[in-house]
Amino acid sequence: MAQVRIGHSLSDGEKNYLCGRKLSVQKCLVKNNIPCTLSTVPNIAILGSGGGQRATVGMLSSLYQMGKQGLLDAALYMSGVSGSTWCMASIYERPNWSSDIKQIQIVAERLGHDSVSLMDRVYHLVKYYRENKNFSLTDVWAALVVPLFVKKIDPSTLSNYQTCHDKDPYPIFTVINQDCKYGNLLRESFFELTPHEAGYTLAGAFVETSSFGSIFNNGVLKKKEPEMDMTYLQGLCGSAPADNEVLLKILKEWLEGKMGLDGRVMQVNIDVKNSTDQKEQIQTLTSDICQSFFDWIKDWDNSSVSEELLVFVKTFEKVTEKPPDKPVDGNLSINAYNEPLKTLIDLVKELLDLLWIWGTNYNCLQNMEAPGVNHMLLKSETSHFEDAGLLVNSPYMSALRAEREIDLIISFDFSDGNPMETVTKTLKQCKDLGISFPAINVTESDVASPKSFYVFKGVKKAPTVIHMPLFNIENCGSNLEYYRQKYSTFQGPYSPEMIEELTKKAGENVINNKDNLLREIESIVKQK
Incomplete structure (x- = not known):
């Protein structure tokens, strides 16, 4: 019978995996004229930040060039946030992909x-709706939106990776507990999913990954539920709209632009950072946006997107042979009507009723007695998870888990805005949590005109951190701001031409810094 494991040690599965992977690391370093024994093999982690499709393409190109330059097998771990996890899920579809970079x-x-057809996406949404007892907007996001970017619906599961990737870096997918984030519980917010275990990175509570989402009581499995598929996991990891402020901003812009509302919702106030009752204010703002939507929908015949919406409604009716009869939280009950407009309005109303319900999963820690674990994690029946980039846009905490003994972090940063924010924000969090992290000294010039390669040397127990911003003065020159604006986070899928251009920019960062990477790796080996 599966049980919750309270503790900070690595799982036996991860330990065994790493033993095999270290052989690949040793061979890679010897090929690069860095001799080392198994006992001096450095623990190197590759990190990928969030950034939507920009991060997906950027991470993909960075890994390809790492492989082409003979450096990819130096990595023991790979961890991602948000858009980088979309890349990870895509490449880990193929067993031992890092041994054949053509994959x-x-x-x-x-x-x-x-592309993935609307029909296939709606079929998958209906599947989630009928099978997931904790249906939330994450299901909708995962089924309808994520496949538009990753161009596939992946029914496999993360636990499948246990046996078919023995020659690849060990993958770590990261999210955060939304309830803990809102409750200002920093240590308890960080959550990771690996092929063997899912759990709280720093708090130290884990279950087998195949049992994540199942019903536990007092630490013991009571009812097994199906393991989430990789499409849902990508939706969970990349659910930036789960943040109320981000969601309202996206929705407002979509209604104004896509639907041509001509400023009818321009007065909606989306600045809720200082609200004492955020949920109540969100409800009010949602009501305003909904009213604008319904005012617009009355003008159905003149709408520029009426055909698109009609296609969605008809597709939904076609795949729903009979109305799903399972309510969700007593609210959601999607019914298929003959009249398309009524179907659309009802569907929109019901989905917006779930506006702040994202990433709902059964809480494996319910009713446990677990000394050292915050009581907030032990009392609720469900927990809510969201994009880790909403807390810090890079998965540093997965690499800073003490038991992983990481010596060197290679961080590919695809964030928008301040290109140094992930390292400076992580440093602040580490100080608050008592975790060793190297000193981060950056200038105004580093923020305005970043270089392609930074090294922050670790001392004592802190790892050395290599920080590589995607757009920098070396690969963009005077066009830095142009590329930043062209490849924004919240935009539709990139064209083939955009993907090709972005691939080239990301790849140049690795090509131009091969010698720098090897120098830092050699330095770590000498220290060991």
Whole structure:
């Protein structure tokens, strides 16, 4: 019978995996004229930040060039946030992909040219709706939106990776507990999912990944539920709209632009940072936006997107042979009507009723007695998870888990805005949590005109951190701001031409810094 494991040690599965992977690391370093024994093999982690499709393509190109330059097998771990996890899920579809980097090219080709039909996406949404007892907007996001970017619906599961990736870096997908984030519980917010275990990175509570989402009581499995598929996991990891302020901003812009509302919702106030009762204010703002939507929908015949919406409604009716009869939280009950407009309005109303319900999963820690684990994690029946980039846009905490003993972090940063924010924000969090992290000294010039390669040397127990911003003065020159604006986070899927251009920019960062990477790796080996 599966049980919750309270503790900070690595799982036996991860330990065994790493033993095999270290052989690949040793061979890679010897090929690069860095002799080392198994006992001096450095623990290197590759991190990928969030950034939507920009991060997906950027991470894909970075990994391809790492492989082409003979550096990819130096990595023991790979961890991602948000858009980088979309890349990870895509490449880990193929067993031992890092041994044949042509498989990365296959994924890149798919991103630029393939598509997933609306019919297939709606079928998957209905599947989630009928099977997931904790249906939330994450299901909708995962089924309808994520496949538009990754160009595939992936029914496999993360636990499948246990046996078919023995020659690849060990993958870590990261999210955060939304309830803990809102409750200002920083240590308890960080959550990770690996092929073997899912759990709280710093708080130290884990279950087998195949049992994540199942019903536990007092730490013991009571009812097994199906493991989430990789499409849902990508939706969970990349659910930036789960943040109320971000969601309202996206929705407002979509209603104004896509639907041509001509400023009818321009007066909606989306600045809720200082609200003492955020949920109540969100409800009010949602009501305003909904009213604008319904005012617009009355003008159905004149709408520029009426055909698109009608296609969605008819597709939904076609795949729903009979109305799903399972309510969700007593609110959601999607019914298929003969009259398309009524169907659409009802569907929109019901989905917006769930506006702040994202990432709902059964809480595996319910009713446990677990000394050292905050009581907030032990009392609720469900927990809510969201995009880790909403807390810090890079998965540093997964690499800073003490038991992983990481010596060197290679961080590919695809964030928008301040290119140094992930390292400076992580430093602040580490100080608050008592975790060793190198000193971060950056200038105004580093923020305005970043270089392509930074090294922050670790001392004592802190790892050395290599920080590589995607757009920098070396690969963009005087066009830095142009590229930042062209490849924004919240925009539709990139064209093949955009993907090709972005691939080149990201790849240049690795090509131009091969010698720098090898120098830092050699330095770590000498220290060991």
